Amino acid sequence: MIGTVNAFQISGLDEKEFWQFFKACAFGKENYEGDPSLQSIGRQIAKALKGCPLAARSVGALLNRNVSYEHWKTIRDKWKSLQIKDDDFIPILKLSYDYLPSHLQRCFSYCSLFPEDHPFSAATLVQVWISQNFVQCEDIGKGLEETGLQYLGSLVDLGFFQKVDRHYVMHDLMHDLAQQVSAKECYTVRGLQSSTIRQGIRHLSIITTGDDNDKNTNFPTEKYEEILQKIRPLQKLRSLMLFGSSSVYLLKSIQTVCKEAKCLRLLRVCVLNTDISAIHTFLNPHHLRYLEFIRVSETKDMLVYGDYKDAAFPRALTSFYHLQVLDVGFSGNISVPAAMNNLVKLRHLIADAKVHFSIGGVGNMISLQKLKFKVQNISGFDIRQLQSMNKLVTLVISHLENVKTKDEANGARLIDKEYLKKLFLSWSVGCMSLEPERTKDVLEGLQPHHNLKALCIAGYTGPTSPTWLSSNLSVTSLQTIHLVNCREWRILGSLEMLIEILS
Template identity: 30%
Template sequence: MVHDHFELKMWVCVSDVFDVKIIVENIIKSATGQAPDQNLEMDQLQKQLREKIGGKKYLLVLDDIWNEEMEEWVSLKELLVGGVKGSRIIVTTRSWRVAKITSKCQPYVLKGLSDDDAWSLFKEIAFEQRYADSTNSAFVEIGKQILERCGGVPLVIRTIASTLSYKETEKEWRSFKDNELLRISQKEGKFLPTLKLSYDHLPSHLKHCFAYCRLYPKDYEIRVQTLVQLWIAQGFIKQLNQSQSLEEIGFGYFKDLVERSFFQEVKNNETWFTCNMHDLMHDLAESVAGIESSIVDSDKIASEVGEKCRHISINPSLIPLLKGNKLRTLLHFPNMRTEDLSEEIWDLIIANCRCLRVLKLNHLDIQKISPSIYKLKHLRYLDLSGNEVVEILPKSICKIQNLLVLKFDCCFRLQELPKKIEKLVNLTHPGCEGCNDLTHMPRGIGKLTSLETLSTFVVDKDGSHGGADLSELRLLNNLRGQLEIRNLGSVKNAKEKFKAANLREKQHLRSLVLEWYADNGDDDEKSLEDLQPHPNLKKLVINRWKGDAKFPSWLSLLTNLVHITIWGPSKFKHLPSFAQLPCLKQLRILYCTELESMDDNSPKGS
């Protein structure tokens, strides 16, 4: 009913920072599905907003507001006029004062779950692995007594029940009720002490990992692979079993925390996993992290960061106000409004943050990366993604031999990677997705046999850059995720080099993109037959193929394929049947103007 009643529906998470400009940007993003240009002034944003909501009946949800200043609320409300009669703004908050200043209406107070619903939720989680105990009178009695302390709050119920699901005896349940639970405050609405019981029962390695999540802004959509890489960089992941990589173990840690309800809304969009933290869980992470971690988004907080602080998320313009020189993490999140990173701030980071293991400075319009960055010799994770005008990385970056992750995704003008990249012997993830100006890959990259991702491999178009050839892919058999190979039309001695890439041994690859693009003009026949991938592949893209017109016979072996895309122009005149691929969900064939026929060997009735 709500869906049909409103022409425009928008949802914006506000949380702790009530910045009217950021809120307006997020409203526009929610309305259009696209973020506005970050360089727009307030009057330009206001014009965009009014064009979007003007003359429409809209519903806007402003979620989790904490601002208690009437003037700031009024300044936002004035920008939201223009919708037709019947438009509505819904505010959610945990503050009675916010409820009073944002509306003259009587606030609607959410109640906890009913006793029956609360018990149903508790029972489903606590007894998931041993249903028989859910009818055992002793467990039921203890469980209902514990449930009384959860206040009907679903998150608290889920978290406590998840903790109890790991305790299998009546004695353990009774001890939890009579000891830990008995000690917490009984004040109504004080849920953090109850949630902390579940934190207290975590293994020590998971406690470190959870507390580190305090650095993310509230309501932030967390990329799970990035989070695991940050844990690895800080040394939180312990490799007890050599048959598993650190990243696989880290994903196991994440799964354990999900099962204990410390994360929620886990999604898989086929490229990466994401998750969120409930606001109460974020408050818990902040509480248990204590003075070792901080989100620094104001002068006041920057001046309060002490010598014992080890991990910060920060607006880089506040770095000059920081004290202490033992930081191990310095993160910038793009939703923190900031100016370009100056050379002065680069110098301060390098001079004062020599213990850094993680440095994330993405989307800051950095013009040039300091050549002195090699002095941060403990760095394991360096993210410079989204700095669109960076054209070259300093050679000295190859001296940071502890580097595991080096990200420069969406540095659109980046032309080349450092020539001595082979010196980064511990590197597992060089991120260069979206770096469309890359001219070649550096020779020696094939020596980095620990690589787990290499999103793009660019063949040197004319050989003028002395770049790596496809044979350097031969031994990189731990590659995961996506591999995009560009400029295949420029490969000389194609049959030999295509086979030398050894794609059929790369069993962990899930997506392969083969792009022709440049053509060296030779008469060397290039055949897709020589680029056979491993049968585990799930996505195959063939782009502008102008080599052999015959489609490869190995297609029938790729029985795990889910997506196939064939972009023209190409020489393909005939395509095989795709009905033999049992997992195929999406087939896209575009601009193949020379295509004449396609086999139809599909079973009758399919």
């Protein structure tokens, strides 16, 4: 509207450059000069893609699954039957989607619930898929999370996701495709522009980002309520996600939705401090698997994402026995009820370290995969709490000065934790009770399983290595070791062997 020149229309890649890129995607190398019949089919397809790199990557990955004349001819013939219009690449991408195995189709189409250009965390995305039972383990030696990451890797290789830095993103055209193929089960309320809502949808998201700068008095709550009233029946609803800080004004409106949706498995909701203590009152604890709170602060002029202050988990939340993921964010402290350890199926607790430190009897939570544990001389907080937590993948143990003997340290049974990949052990700096021989005995008793890949030791005051890290090196899978403030450690035995293992 304010431009001084005409809009510049961006065309596709140059035909020659595009053919090189297409060959790299389809044959695995851009200088392929092999089978002429395959090249002929490839050129026919590449010409129709009009220089679009995303289409080349998607169709090329599909062709690359089976570099044979029969497979390529089948793809070409199916592609021709789609009667593709100029610059309409969705049918081409849909063809690639149709060739996906059913489990990858479910995972991809579900992502239509997220806003466009949403930066996906691999861990979060996999946890969401698991909550919907989309991830199935066929290999006994692999966990659900590892299998889910393989699913994501396959979708990246096939062009449905792109990795950008530490996150994953979905191209706009892929997002459009996800919406199209998920229309029977997923629906997104984007602002006040709602289309026809199918009956009996299973997954619902509400995106209010366009209204995030509005004050409470200006937010169109009633109009959103009118849209929500059209979403019936709710007995089949499995997911409810809210995006945008202003969605806190819809919390009362979605109470009815949650009460009717008795089989809800996933809830992602923006909350004020005062909302947390009451959120459980309209949730059914029997089916909920994933619960995520996004903290919002109310300022004079607008809503902003912030930290928790004087918030507390309601005791009733401890009866959500099937909960697998509880995500309250890493910033801000929240008070924990005494019976928090009832959540025996909780796999992931995404929260400030103080929340982890406050869980008494955490040893009951045997499904946890990541834990920050502070050893304390109080019942329910001793290091033996870790004994049966054999699903841990990442473990941080601090205040090890409160462990007195090797036998006490051995009570953590780190040697039994075959899934443990990252281990952080620390003693408090400057603690007067750090006797070198005692700390050496304690470290000796904390021998990890040989599958451990990363080890960090901080504040250790012993003069020598534990036997499991020296002459009798048992951590044979170790890839990194990080030593911090271990100033008295004079001898790192069998350094040559250790360097060989790390390399």
